Amino acid sequence: MALLKISEPGKSPMPHQFKRAVGIDLGTTNSLVATVPPGKAPHVIVDAQGEALLPSVVHYAEDQVNLVGQPALDMSIADPHNTLASFKRWMGRSTDDIQSNDSYDYVRPDASAGSTDASNSSSLVAVRTRAGVVTAVEASAEVLKNLAARAESALGGQLQGAVITVPAYFDDAQRQATKDAATLAGVNVLRLINEPTAAAVAYGLDKADDRYIAVFDLGGGTFDVSILQLSEGVFEVLATGGNAALGGDDFDRAIADWVLAQAAVSAADLGPSAYRQLLQEARAAKQALSEHSAVGLAVAGNGVDWAGELSRHQFEELIDGLVEQTLAGCKASLDDADLVPSDIGDVVMVGGSTRVPRVREKVALLFGQEPKIDVDPDQVVAMGAAIQADMLVGNNQERELLLLDVLPLSLGIETMGGLVEKIIHRNTSIPCTRGQEFTTYKDGQTALALHVLQGEREQVVDCRSLARFELRGIPAMVAGAAHIQVTFAVDANGMLEVSACETNTGVAASIKVQPSYGLEEAQITAMLQASHQFARDDLEVRALVEQRIEAESLLDAVQAALQADRHLLDESEVQSIEAAVTQLAAAAKQDEVILIKDAIARLGHQTEAFAARRMNQSIKQALQGRHIDAIAESVQND
Amino acid sequence: MNIESNYFTLMALPQRFEVDLKVLRKNSRELQRKYHPDRFCNATPQEQRLAAQFSAQINTAASVLGNPVQRAMHLLELQGLVLDAQSYTEKDSAFLFEQMELRESLEESRDERDAKALEVLLSEVTHSFRVAQQDFSATEVGQGQVLDLPLLDGQALAALVSKMRFFEKLNEEVSVALKAL
Numbered sequence: 001m002a003l004l005k006i007s008e009p010g011k012s013p014m015p016h017q018f019k020r021a022v023g024i025d026l027g028t029t030n031s032l033v034a035t036v037p038p039g040k041a042p043h044v045i046v047d048a049q050g051e052a053l054l055p056s057v058v059h060y061a062e063d064q065v066n067l068v069g070q071p072a073l074d075m076s077i078a079d080p081h082n083t084l085a086s087f088k089r090w091m092g093r094s095t096d097d098i099q100s101n102d103s104y105d106y107v108r109p110d111a112s113a114g115s116t117d118a119s120n121s122s123s124l125v126a127v128r129t130r131a132g133v134v135t136a137v138e139a140s141a142e143v144l145k146n147l148a149a150r151a152e153s154a155l156g157g158q159l160q161g162a163v164i165t166v167p168a169y170f171d172d173a174q175r176q177a178t179k180d181a182a183t184l185a186g187v188n189v190l191r192l193i194n195e196p197t198a199a200a201v202a203y204g205l206d207k208a209d210d211r212y213i214a215v216f217d218l219g220g221g222t223f224d225v226s227i228l229q230l231s232e233g234v235f236e237v238l239a240t241g242g243n244a245a246l247g248g249d250d251f252d253r254a255i256a257d258w259v260l261a262q263a264a265v266s267a268a269d270l271g272p273s274a275y276r277q278l279l280q281e282a283r284a285a286k287q288a289l290s291e292h293s294a295v296g297l298a299v300a301g302n303g304v305d306w307a308g309e310l311s312r313h314q315f316e317e318l319i320d321g322l323v324e325q326t327l328a329g330c331k332a333s334l335d336d337a338d339l340v341p342s343d344i345g346d347v348v349m350v351g352g353s354t355r356v357p358r359v360r361e362k363v364a365l366l367f368g369q370e371p372k373i374d375v376d377p378d379q380v381v382a383m384g385a386a387i388q389a390d391m392l393v394g395n396n397q398e399r400e401l402l403l404l405d406v407l408p409l410s411l412g413i414e415t416m417g418g419l420v421e422k423i424i425h426r427n428t429s430i431p432c433t434r435g436q437e438f439t440t441y442k443d444g445q446t447a448l449a450l451h452v453l454q455g456e457r458e459q460v461v462d463c464r465s466l467a468r469f470e471l472r473g474i475p476a477m478v479a480g481a482a483h484i485q486v487t488f489a490v491d492a493n494g495m496l497e498v499s500a501c502e503t504n505t506g507v508a509a510s511i512k513v514q515p516s517y518g519l520e521e522a523q524i525t526a527m528l529q530a531s532h533q534f535a536r537d538d539l540e541v542r543a544l545v546e547q548r549i550e551a552e553s554l555l556d557a558v559q560a561a562l563q564a565d566r567h568l569l570d571e572s573e574v575q576s577i578e579a580a581v582t583q584l585a586a587a588a589k590q591d592e593v594i595l596i597k598d599a600i601a602r603l604g605h606q607t608e609a610f611a612a613r614r615m616n617q618s619i620k621q622a623l624q625g626r627h628i629d630a631i632a633e634s635v636q637n638d
Numbered sequence: 639m640n641i642e643s644n645y646f647t648l649m650a651l652p653q654r655f656e657v658d659l660k661v662l663r664k665n666s667r668e669l670q671r672k673y674h675p676d677r678f679c680n681a682t683p684q685e686q687r688l689a690a691q692f693s694a695q696i697n698t699a700a701s702v703l704g705n706p707v708q709r710a711m712h713l714l715e716l717q718g719l720v721l722d723a724q725s726y727t728e729k730d731s732a733f734l735f736e737q738m739e740l741r742e743s744l745e746e747s748r749d750e751r752d753a754k755a756l757e758v759l760l761s762e763v764t765h766s767f768r769v770a771q772q773d774f775s776a777t778e779v780g781q782g783q784v785l786d787l788p789l790l791d792g793q794a795l796a797a798l799v800s801k802m803r804f805f806e807k808l809n810e811e812v813s814v815a816l817k818a819l
Contacts, residue, residue, distance in 0.1 A: 231663065335817065394679075400671070402676060404674070430694075431694040431697065432694045432697045433694040433695075489690070489694065491690055492674065492676060
């Protein structure tokens, strides 16, 4: 009789059973898919035309057949309303968040009275096309479907799963939107990983000795820098930073503006069509200047006729201010990570704009070493994702790769007075859980509303609303007696889950989640910058709000005490307490922290004796109501 | 699966204030390598959930033991002493006076944008923070002895932790002020 063969759990019974897994770089401008063939190096899967890059553009055509990629991009000038591009910046965002200076027909939440639009997609960015209302999640799903189909035809069968990359600073809503898009596209998400981490993996840095790695990602329209730590094969993101409105397109504009200045005309003189052509020429010039020391440029149209030459040296002077901004971003992230440039073991370059020699030169100067440029900077992220996917499905048992991430932005909750109390700080290792105890504010309160926010600033208005939670079914108790333990859990993909329980009674409060929307990238960067700049103003506002709250609750408490136990005071005592109450109520209306503080102190002083008498009275009452054995027990425990 | 609530046991470290941060980091990595949710991609949702919980607990343990103030509080917690930071009031008037003086000198140097004075202050505060840690470490709890609750001087231990917390916070504030210059 043949013996049954039992394989170790998680290990493949047949060594050659290859699982089809891919890595997908879902980019703002272009997207890519890559895979790792058995026993080979990772490579990007090209389409039928041999193209690796799929433009992240979707065109909703008249015949109901959506175009994705280059054919869609070709339609963007002829039919802009029905051609969606750069929709990654809408992921997990509301219409109010985005600055719409483009020609899309955005759906405004209150504009549509129909229940179909308003109920669900009310605030997510949505655009009216001839195919109906479309969100970024749906457009992203079209791109993912296209890439998955490309991979399935190349690999000869259905995909087991995909690792999709996201910017390291993507918040909860943006990661959720990315996962939703995959679900819509029918792609099984093995894991969302951070773009910089994927780039480092593509360079095989996970097999290197312990070190710090800087990933410098300069794309067409965005700049990101991340500081990673590699420790015994484990990656951690220590800090991220950047500028969501800085990229190679700005280099093109700098050249175009220079040409306009030389020709002594304005963009308006030139007209939009000729200006667009000038920008294209500027881009070609930029690329040529990577190889040549000078390049000819010309501009013509609308009575303008100019031709001249731009040297590499001149070009570098034009962009040095922009490059300097990226270096400042690097320094800020190094600071966040508590490192200096010489601590960095490797610098990885990502994004097409890192092909500009001046960028490489300046980055090399800052870090005191040559940056890594061997892997195609457009493909490096997708390749890293493919390596991780290959490992997660169990194709590669040898490579001991584990990616540990941190929370990109602090999670907090709204407290009294519109302030934010941070529950989980930025850069905390994930997955993680934090418990926080809350109590009731009023007698007999049975519900509690929690507002979860993400961001670094002190005030609610300056942070991004993630979700609102309503806890119901809290047992009715005296104000402050209920102990509501709320647990915030962030998973390995950086997504949040909340649960709650009243600890005295063990009653689990039911939670109603009302998800808000995410943050725009530019806002995150701006918020972070502002939190550094305005830290002191913030603190002053915070102090005033806190004093007012303290004043209010003290006034409430004193009024209640007077109502309950006025008999413990004589007439002159009542009068002096009431005078102090009036004074504090007046002070609380003014913007002087010191005034409120003093009035609080005075009322506190005036009510000291009253409080002591009340306390003695309540202790007596409490002791009277207690059982003998309970007292005996408490004595034993003391 | 039972999640260990003693972080020292979880991290396979001796229960005392002195901690080898390198070993802590290494052991935490070792545990993550085994229990991180990524290791359970092919497992059941229940297993995945447990892995996520356990992985989170490992991260918490690593961060608590990695921070001197939180580590001290965890040691006290293991002895049954839970400190309430908000309600603790400092009774040592000499230390209160020292606190005031240090704060004043921080504000002064910050307003005058005096980098040299801030650097001197920083090294002073860093030193005091280290001394406060050594003081806590020298206590029975800091040495990892398990005592009965009545034998513990809760007030004295709380005062030591409060001291550490003060110097930790001030250290951060001085660093921030220095960076802002």
